[in-house]
Amino acid sequence: xxxxxxxxxxxxxxxxxxxxxxxxxxxxxxxxxxxxxxxxxxxxxxxxxxxxxxxxxxxxxxxxxxxxxxxxxxxxxxxxxxxxxxxxxxxxxxxxxxxxxxxxxxxxxxxxxxxxxxxxxxxxxxxxxxxxxxxxxxxxxxxxxxxxxxxxxxxxxxxxxxxxxxxxxxxxxxxxxxxxxxxxxxxxxxxxxxxxxxxxxxxxxxxxxxxxxxxxxxxxxxxxxxxxxxxxxxxxxxxxxxxxxxxxxxxxxxxxxxxxxxxxxxxxxxxxxxxxxxxxxxxx
Amino acid sequence: xxxxxxxxxxxxxxxxxxxxxxxxxxxxxxxxxxxxxxxxxxxxxxxxxxxxxxxxxxxxxxxxxxxxxxxxxxxxxxxxxxxxxxxxxxxxxxxxxxxxxxxxxxxxxxxxxxxxxxxxxxxxxxxxxxxxxxxxxxxxxxxxxxxxxxxxxxxxxxxxxxxxxxxxxxxxxxxxxxxxxxxxxxxxxxxxxxxxxxxxxxxxxxxxxxxxxxxxxxxxxxxxxxxxxxxxxxxxxxxxxxxxxxxxxxxxxxxxxxxxxxxxxxxxxxxxxxxxxxxxxxxxxxxxxxxxxxxx
Numbered sequence: 001x002x003x004x005x006x007x008x009x010x011x012x013x014x015x016x017x018x019x020x021x022x023x024x025x026x027x028x029x030x031x032x033x034x035x036x037x038x039x040x041x042x043x044x045x046x047x048x049x050x051x052x053x054x055x056x057x058x059x060x061x062x063x064x065x066x067x068x069x070x071x072x073x074x075x076x077x078x079x080x081x082x083x084x085x086x087x088x089x090x091x092x093x094x095x096x097x098x099x100x101x102x103x104x105x106x107x108x109x110x111x112x113x114x115x116x117x118x119x120x121x122x123x124x125x126x127x128x129x130x131x132x133x134x135x136x137x138x139x140x141x142x143x144x145x146x147x148x149x150x151x152x153x154x155x156x157x158x159x160x161x162x163x164x165x166x167x168x169x170x171x172x173x174x175x176x177x178x179x180x181x182x183x184x185x186x187x188x189x190x191x192x193x194x195x196x197x198x199x200x201x202x203x204x205x206x207x208x209x210x211x212x213x214x215x216x217x218x219x220x221x222x223x224x225x226x227x228x229x230x231x232x233x234x235x236x237x238x239x240x241x242x243x244x245x246x247x248x249x250x251x252x253x254x255x256x257x258x259x260x261x262x263x264x265x266x267x268x269x270x271x272x273x274x275x276x277x278x279x280x281x282x283x284x
Numbered sequence: 285x286x287x288x289x290x291x292x293x294x295x296x297x298x299x300x301x302x303x304x305x306x307x308x309x310x311x312x313x314x315x316x317x318x319x320x321x322x323x324x325x326x327x328x329x330x331x332x333x334x335x336x337x338x339x340x341x342x343x344x345x346x347x348x349x350x351x352x353x354x355x356x357x358x359x360x361x362x363x364x365x366x367x368x369x370x371x372x373x374x375x376x377x378x379x380x381x382x383x384x385x386x387x388x389x390x391x392x393x394x395x396x397x398x399x400x401x402x403x404x405x406x407x408x409x410x411x412x413x414x415x416x417x418x419x420x421x422x423x424x425x426x427x428x429x430x431x432x433x434x435x436x437x438x439x440x441x442x443x444x445x446x447x448x449x450x451x452x453x454x455x456x457x458x459x460x461x462x463x464x465x466x467x468x469x470x471x472x473x474x475x476x477x478x479x480x481x482x483x484x485x486x487x488x489x490x491x492x493x494x495x496x497x498x499x500x501x502x503x504x505x506x507x508x509x510x511x512x513x514x515x516x517x518x519x520x521x522x523x524x525x526x527x528x529x530x531x532x533x534x535x536x537x538x539x540x541x542x543x544x545x546x547x548x549x550x551x552x553x554x555x556x557x558x559x560x561x562x563x564x565x566x567x568x569x570x571x572x573x574x575x576x577x578x579x580x
Contacts, residue, residue: 031367032366
């Protein structure tokens with residue numbers, strides 16, 4: 001998490017503008033033709049009387065706009081999660097999924113798809129799936145953390161965390177595979193959709209939840225920039241300059257698991273963003 | 285060099301935006317715009333001559349051939365919301381919430397108050413198929429056509445049942461759907477609609493399971509040792525029907541069906557659901573699975 005390089009300061013407004021343009025394009029164009037006029041009236045009607053909205057206006061306001069916003073928010077969460085993990089593990093090829101969060105969440109979701117109705121879980125309505133996924137992500141991450149702890153020192157070394165993460169990941173991905181093998185056709189399809197990652201289920205509830213978690217977690221993460229930069233020099237070196245490594249690791253992992261598990265719970269597993277965005281920004 | 289690549293990528297990106305231009309269709313059907321996401325309903329609508337307002341179907345609706353001219357909205361269990369709404373439906377016909385998906389698309393359709401209709405009869409038996417044809421017929425005001433379809437189906441089935449009695453031998457039939465994927469086969473079981481048709485045609489099913497379709501390994505396929513193997517169109521066409529390629533399918537080559545050359549192609553829409561042509565399909569199936577004993 002390096003500081004901004006002054007040489008590239010001018011690039012940031014351009015990137016921001018680009019994000020805005022791409023977002024606007026994505027809400028303007030789609031399989032259903034929605035004119036600029038309809039976009040304008042839908043926003044106006046949204047604040048006044050939502051009952052008198054036409055179908056196209058509702059498609060825009062209830063389907064397309066939340067989808068675009070969720071996309072931006074999830075992208076930001078995964079990117080910051082990736083930067084956190086890469087700094088924590090001092091490894092450039094780490095992404096949030098590596099400590100088991102995404103695969104754990106995917107397993108939680110698969111378990112819900114296949115066995116949810118069989119166990120007659122008191123239905124939490126549309127929240128049941130996100131909760132199951134979130135729990136799966138948290139369980140997997142803490143499993144990694146516990147298993148990676150060395151008996152002799154009581155500390156978890158970064159290499160041990162990384163290796164355990166990969167092992168747990170493999171285990172949970174096999175679990176997802178087994179679930180989709182057992183599942184009936186519609187369930188198997190839901191699992192496939194979910195492991196591919198999709199934003200098409202977005203609504204204002206998901207935007208609100210993912211948005212709030214992201215804002216809180218990202219602002220917390222930014223507070224730890226200096227600590228993580230110090231950690232980049234080396235674990236022991238960081239300890240010498242007075243950083244509580246054990247607490248730092250736990251905090252960063254916690255921020256990451258909450259942020260990624262919540263995002264993954266609503267959109268499914270989206271990979272690569274967490275890996276590549278920190279690298280792209282590091283160039284600058 | 286990189287600049288050129290970037291430029292070219294941008295140009296391609298911008299050019300492809302034309303795809304999303306959504307030019308209004310020239311041909312506007314007046315009144316209702318129906319999207320059918322059930323292959324069974326689509327076929328019955330065509331048979332009744334009630335297809336006038338049908339504007340789009342799901343990708344599994346493949347009969348009659350004329351239906352392929354209609355735009356498709358994806359597979360009925362993997363629908364895309366905007367793809368569906370781009371057809372501007374005033375009514376979506378489906379056969380139950382368990383057969384349409386994904387869930388979030390169904391809830392979005394409900395949220396947008398898109399009218400959806402599910403006929404009360406689920407045609408999983410011959411009697412219920414007749415009821416369904418009558419229900420769809422009366423919905424579209426085509427009662428007479430529905431009556432005649434039911435009479436034809438009845439007559440064909442009577443003939444088929446009569447002929448089935450004459451067959452001495454009941455061949456064991458294995459139906460492989462979609463062919464081989466890595467090393468497993470999706471096999472139709474006794475619980476499937478197709479199984480009933482095989483039984484009416486005077487055969488027995490080689491595989492049973494609580495699920496209507498089951499993924500089986502090559503070993504189990506070999507062990508079931510069927511007399512006849514039916515491959516649905518997609519899987520068969522991928523092998524181009526060549527016996528060399530069929531012989532390479534693990535498990536299949538050691539069966540009696542392969543040794544005696546009794547591996548045939550069936551159209552998915554002839555076997556997987558009941559409809560107005562079921563009687564004729566059973567008659568065709570009889571000839572297919574009893575190649576050695578033809579009834580006069």
